[in-house]
Amino acid sequence: MHALALLAASVTVVGAIMVITRRVAVHAVLYLVVTLLALAAVLVMQGASFAAMLEIIIYAGAIMVLFVFVIMMLNLGQTDSTREKEWLRPRAWLGPGILATIVCAELLYCRRPLSGPAPALAPITAHDVGLSLFGRYVLMVELVSFLLLAGLVSAFYIGRNRMGRH
Amino acid sequence: MPAFSFNDTLLLATALFSVGLAGILVRRNMVFMLMSLDIMLNAAALVFVGAGARWHDATGQVMFLLILALAAVETAVGLALIVCLHAHGRPTLDADTGNLLKG
Numbered sequence: 001m002h003a004l005a006l007l008a009a010s011v012t013v014v015g016a017i018m019v020i021t022r023r024v025a026v027h028a029v030l031y032l033v034v035t036l037l038a039l040a041a042v043l044v045m046q047g048a049s050f051a052a053m054l055e056i057i058i059y060a061g062a063i064m065v066l067f068v069f070v071i072m073m074l075n076l077g078q079t080d081s082t083r084e085k086e087w088l089r090p091r092a093w094l095g096p097g098i099l100a101t102i103v104c105a106e107l108l109y110c111r112r113p114l115s116g117p118a119p120a121l122a123p124i125t126a127h128d129v130g131l132s133l134f135g136r137y138v139l140m141v142e143l144v145s146f147l148l149l150a151g152l153v154s155a156f157y158i159g160r161n162r163m164g165r166h
Numbered sequence: 167m168p169a170f171s172f173n174d175t176l177l178l179a180t181a182l183f184s185v186g187l188a189g190i191l192v193r194r195n196m197v198f199m200l201m202s203l204d205i206m207l208n209a210a211a212l213v214f215v216g217a218g219a220r221w222h223d224a225t226g227q228v229m230f231l232l233i234l235a236l237a238a239v240e241t242a243v244g245l246a247l248i249v250c251l252h253a254h255g256r257p258t259l260d261a262d263t264g265n266l267l268k269g
Contacts, residue, residue, distance in 0.1 A: 016189075070248060148239060150239070158243075
């Protein structure tokens with residue numbers, strides 16, 4: 001693996017670890033944005049520049065803005081952190097953790113590197129993705145539009161219900 | 167020689183998925199659980215893109231697009247639920263306090 005690829009991959013994993021260990025939600029959102037940008041770099045290194053663009057625009061742009069808006073609206077208290085800390089005593093997680101480590105070590109020991117012909121070097125462009133998306137998988141696009149419509153309607157309903165009661 | 171072989175991609179995706187799963191299991195704050203879900207979805211999408219690059223097929227990126235739409239819907243509905251619960255006067259965002267189905 002190249003040094004740049006190793007760097008991007010480690011930034012991704014370290015950012016994800018920082019996301020789940022932060023106390024303040026806004027700090028976690030910032031680390032999640034860094035994680036997504038590093039993941040976009042990983043995608044570029046795999047020749048999927050179209051997917052990397054979508055990752056930056058939609059994930060790091062739109063969805064993270066949604067998170068920031070909701071965190072601003074929520075005015076979070078810090079009351080749950082003591083319970084979480086109480087749950088994280090070593091007595092609680094040491095046994096399952098050791099067993100899960102054993103199973104994971106078995107998996108890593110038994111894995112075989114994937115062999116076969118070398119992959120083609122040409123990147124997959126947006127042209128190929130568009131041809132595939134609106135050719136073979138056009139039914140999938142319709143189903144995803146249903147899913148997005150259902151999400152829109154349910155989010156609107158939840159918000160409207162709240163305004164009606166109060 | 168590409169920068170990422172498929173094995174490296176699988177390892178990275180496994181690490182990301184494990185981190186997200188640990189976040190879901192450990193954190194009780196619902197906002198953090200949603201973020202961990204997003205990390206796990208990203209790991210799954212990374213496997214699709216890596217497989218598409220390995221076998222040089224555009225289907226991997228098509229699946230990436232679909233996962234992106236799924237993640238957007240899941241985040242929007244989840245955050246709407248969180249805002250709704252918070253507006254009903256719940257003082258905490260602890261996921262375990264919602265076990266009585268009373269809103």
